[in-house]
Amino acid sequence: MTIHTEHPFDTPEGDRDQVRRLRGRIGGTVSLWTSGLGIERAGLTVSSYLVATGDPARVVGLLHAESDLLDRLEETGTAVVALLGARDQRLADAFAGVMPAPGGPFRLTEWEQTEWGPRALSATTWMGVRLDPASRHDVGWSVLVEATVEHAEVGDDEAPLVHRRGRYQRPTA
Template identity: 35%
Template sequence: MTPASTQAPHQVKPVEGRTLRDVCGLFVTGVTVITAGMGEEAAGTTVNSFTSVSLDPPLVLFCLHNDSRLRPVVESTGAYAVNFLAGRQERVARAFAGKDTAAITDVAHHSSVTGVPVLSDALAFLSCRLVNTFDGGDHTIFVGEVLELGVPRQSQEPLIFFRGFLGALEEEPRGVHPIFDG
């Protein structure tokens, strides 16, 4: 065994974006549609970069590419809704995923307390007031305070994203173990 001081330094290649995307695709995420705007400006986009930040105060975040058509809508509205999609809503996820997406008027929706649309058939939703944004390289990180929430579809499974594919959870999850915080 060679002493650490005489070993050649470890060379690290720059991480390529596609490789990073492939590796991160091994992390299972939920699928959401972020909605923002009001009236004619209401819009939505499919996002899987969502997470809870804090319980007190109730904060959540999501990320959007800097060129996203929804970015200026969220910034000008100062509010957004996170709509958690159910397993049967793959078509909704795909409809809001591209550059030319569905209009809010194409899906059942209602207004939240912040005035932004909430997808009425979503598994659950969080209506948020935008409290901060952060630079995240080619993305912007949006942090919002949750002002309203709802779980209209409690008995349904979520839509998930894994290895580049959308799908529902299995009917009977295997190996379920509780996760304890603390």
């Protein structure tokens, strides 16, 4: 058995998409977007989003075009956008589809149903959003959606889960 210092299936350096590499260096706090009720719940880990303050406040997110979350969001018109902490890495990976979750990712933590969708009880900073009609725009490999923030709660911010350059990072300050 040989142990490699590099991933054996990595795309060779010269063949990597430069814009995607640039985007990976921007980094950001990982959020979990959830929507639906009961067995019709769906969720997706999202790090490409922007919150704009104002009256009303708005959130813009880039969602995977074939995600169950996008379908559920368009059906219900509402979602919970929760900021994840360092303790939520396993939850983030399960909702990103990169870690197995026997029985589904909703079994990994406790949830409460809000009027906007399910919220992980471990997520103390979150917002309830309503999708803006006709806000869907195909952008690259993603779908850009816009929503109005109808409710926001800010809890303790011990250690946010930050994603940069393809991996989780712990902020130093």
